[in-house]
Amino acid sequence: MVAFPCRDPLTCDLLVTYLFAMDDDRVFKALADPTRRLLLDRLFVRDGQTLTELESAVEMTRYGVMKHLRVLEEAGLVVSRKSGREKLHFLNPVPIRLIHDRWIDKYTEHRVAALVDLKHELEEQS
Amino acid sequence: MTTTETTDTAQDERTLQVYRVYIKVAPEKVWQAITDPEWNGRYGYGAPQFFELRPGGSYRSTASEEMRKVSDEMGYGIPDVVVDGEVLEADPPRRLVQTFRMLMSPDAAADGFTRLTYEIAEVAPGVSRLTVTHDVTGAPNLAAVVAGAYEDQGGGGGGGWAWILSDLKSLLETGSVLAG
Numbered sequence: 073m074v075a076f077p078c079r080d081p082l083t084c085d086l087l088v089t090y091l092f093a094m095d096d097d098r099v100f101k102a103l104a105d106p107t108r109r110l111l112l113d114r115l116f117v118r119d120g121q122t123l124t125e126l127e128s129a130v131e132m133t134r135y136g137v138m139k140h141l142r143v144l145e146e147a148g149l150v151v152s153r154k155s156g157r158e159k160l161h162f163l164n165p166v167p168i169r170l171i172h173d174r175w176i177d178k179y180t181e182h183r184v185a186a187l188v189d190l191k192h193e194l195e196e197q198s
Numbered sequence: 199m200t201t202t203e204t205t206d207t208a209q210d211e212r213t214l215q216v217y218r219v220y221i222k223v224a225p226e227k228v229w230q231a232i233t234d235p236e237w238n239g240r241y242g243y244g245a246p247q248f249f250e251l252r253p254g255g256s257y258r259s260t261a262s263e264e265m266r267k268v269s270d271e272m273g274y275g276i277p278d279v280v281v282d283g284e285v286l287e288a289d290p291p292r293r294l295v296q297t298f299r300m301l302m303s304p305d306a307a308a309d310g311f312t313r314l315t316y317e318i319a320e321v322a323p324g325v326s327r328l329t330v331t332h333d334v335t336g337a338p339n340l341a342a343v344v345a346g347a348y349e350d351q352g353g354g355g356g357g358g359w360a361w362i363l364s365d366l367k368s369l370l371e372t373g374s375v376l377a378g
Contacts, residue, residue: 095220120214151216151329162216165346169360170219170367173376 095148096174099167102147107132108140112149115163122158213337215345217330219363223370225318228326229291231370232316241369242362245280249296255285257296277301283311293317298332300340309337328366330359 102108107130114129115121127137141161144150148167153160176184221228231237239246244262249255259281261269269276280302287295294316300306313333321327334341342348346358356362368376 119216148218148220151218153214153216153331160214162214164216164218165360166217166219166363169357169364173364173368 095167096171098147099149099171102143102149105140105143107136108144111137111140111144112163115150115161119162120153120155120160122160126161212333213335213341215332215334215341215359217332217359217363219328219367220321221326221328221367221370222324223326224324225291225320225326227370228318228328228366229294231366232294233290241365241375243356247281249285249288249294251285251288251290251294253286253288255288257281257283257285257298283314286313291318300343303339305339306337306343309334309340312337312340328363330363332359 103112110130111126114126123134123137123141126141127134130137132140141150141152145152149164151162151164153162231241233247233249233251235246235248239262244264245259246262247257247259249257258279260278261276261280265276265280281298281300283297283299285294285296287293296314297311298314299311300309312335315329315331315333317329317331319327319329332344334344343356344358346356346360349357349361365375368374
């Protein structure tokens with residue numbers, strides 16, 4: 073079973089290139105928008121929401137929200153599931169995890185964690 | 199239809215976690231990495247998992263050496279079987295459905311059995327899309343563990359499914375797991 077259109081080798085090659093060379097780009101681009109980050113935040117608070125539920129979270133037309141959700145789905149950050157007549161949207165943290173594992177190794181992680189702790193401490197004091 | 203409405207209501211109340219990763223290997227390799235104890239003890243928590251791949255077959259995962267070492271050092275016991283369950287569907291290399299109960303901590307064990315589904319689709323030749331759906335309805339402690347809530351606390355808490363799948367991808371694509 074092939075889930076994406078891939079009828080000739082050239083299409084397949086392009087698809088593979090697209091899926092893997094572009095993955096990080098698509099995640100960063102998807103995250104570079106406040107509305108899309110807000111939609112992800114809403115799913116983090118409560119996963120598996122319908123379009124109608126997500127629509128109520130943002131000041132935007134239904135079509136606008138659909139467009140944003142499509143960008144998030146194409147980046148792999150949202151996975152949708154049919155449930156009866158409804159389509160539910162789930163937050164998929166794996167692409168962000170892959171970027172984390174790719175860019176932040178064990179050594180830098182400690183320094184990053186130390187800086188985050190420092191930031192929290194200083195902000196609490198002020 | 200009354201039946202359908204009842205089902206819809208029941209589904210609304212379910213708590214699902216959905217994880218998806220693309221891996222540059224054929225579905226058969228992904229299936230093997232999930233179901234073969236020679237493979238499934240090499241990534242994530244490193245605890246080998248044993249499946250009887252038929253409906254009604256048993257499922258169990260035994261503590262890894264590292265888990266034993268860490269739990270000894272921290273002064274608490276660890277059971278030999280850290281996860282148990284039952285195979286509900288096995289359709290290699292596409293679909294595996296099982297029940298899943300974590301026995302590592304009394305809290306998680308008290309959550310009882312949850313339902314775990316692996317779906318593997320070939321999206322292009324030699325490229326698999328693995329979707330893990332964990333139905334953690336009524337299992338808040340396990341839900342926190344598999345969402346990676348205890349990653350920073352050490353002691354083998356691990357980063358949950360996102361961490362496991364990232365490690366699995368690394369193993370299958372590069373031949374080695376992630377550092378650390």
